[in-house]
Amino acid sequence: xxxxxxxxxxxxxxxxxxxxxxxxxxxxxxxxxxxxxxxxxxxxxxxxxxxxxxxxxxxxxxxxxxxxxxxxxxxxxxxxxxxxxxxxxxxxxxxxxxxxxxxxxxxxxxxxxxxxxxxxxxxxxxxxxxxxxxxxxxxxxxxxxxxxxxxxxxxxxxxxxxxxxxxxxxxxxxxxxxxxxxxxxxxxxxxxxxxxxxxxxxxxxxxxxxxxxxxxxxxxxxxxxxxxxxxxxxx
Numbered sequence: 001x002x003x004x005x006x007x008x009x010x011x012x013x014x015x016x017x018x019x020x021x022x023x024x025x026x027x028x029x030x031x032x033x034x035x036x037x038x039x040x041x042x043x044x045x046x047x048x049x050x051x052x053x054x055x056x057x058x059x060x061x062x063x064x065x066x067x068x069x070x071x072x073x074x075x076x077x078x079x080x081x082x083x084x085x086x087x088x089x090x091x092x093x094x095x096x097x098x099x100x101x102x103x104x105x106x107x108x109x110x111x112x113x114x115x116x117x118x119x120x121x122x123x124x125x126x127x128x129x130x131x132x133x134x135x136x137x138x139x140x141x142x143x144x145x146x147x148x149x150x151x152x153x154x155x156x157x158x159x160x161x162x163x164x165x166x167x168x169x170x171x172x173x174x175x176x177x178x179x180x181x182x183x184x185x186x187x188x189x190x191x192x193x194x195x196x197x198x199x200x201x202x203x204x205x206x207x208x209x210x211x212x213x214x215x216x217x218x219x220x221x222x223x224x225x226x227x228x229x230x231x232x233x234x235x
Contacts, residue, residue: 078173
C-alpha cells in the first residue's frame with residue numbers, strides 16, 4: 001500500500017466509524033432488570049392497599065408503613081435509572097470525542113465545561129445539537145440526585161415533571177425518564193454528524209482560517225514545502 005493509499009484508507013475508516021457510531025451504541029441493560037423490579041413492587045403496593053380495606057386500624061397501619069418503605073425503594077430505583085442513563089450517555093460521549101480528536105484525553109472530559117470548551121474550539125455549538133435541552137436536564141438531575149440534599153434545586157426546578165413540587169414522588173422521576181429515554185441516542189447521532197462535518201468537510205471560510213493561521217507562522221519557502229507535502233499525501 002502506497003502512502004497516498006494509506007492516508008486515503010485512514011480517512012475513509014475514520015469517517016465510516018463516525019457514520020456507524022450511532023449503530024454501535026449499546027443498549028441500556030439496567031432498564032430490563034429495574035423495570036421488572038419496579039413492576040413487582042408496584043403490584044405489591046396494589047395488593048397491600050386492597051388488604052388495608054379489610055383490616056382494622058392496627059394491621060392497616062402496619063400495611064401502610066410497608067407501603068411507605070416500598071415507595072422509598074421505588075424512589076431509589078427511579079433515581080438509579082436516571083443515574084445509570086447519564087452514565088450510559090457519558091461513556092459514549094467520551095468515546096466519541098476522544099476517538100474523533102486524537103489530541104483529547106478521555107479523562108479530561110469528566111467536566112461538562114471541558115466538553116463545551118473542546119467543541120467550541122472546533123466551531124461546534126452544543127446548543128444546536130438535537131435534544132440539547134433534554135440532555136442538560138438529565139445532567140442537572142443526575143447531579144442533584146448524587147450531590148444535592150434537595151433534588152429539586154435551582155437547576156432542576158424548571159424540569160416539567162418537577163415543577164411546583166417540594167420533593168419528587170418516584171412516579172415523577174419515572175415520567176421524566178420515559179420522556180428523555182431516547183434523547184441521548186438522538187443527541188449523540190446529531191453530534192457525530194457535526195463532528196464528521198468538522199473533520200471532513202471544509203468550506204471556504206474554514207480553509208481561510210487554516211491558511212491564515214499557518215501563513216502567520218511560516219515564511220514563503222516553508223509554505224511551499226507544506227503544499228508539496230499535502231499534495232504528496234493526497235489523491
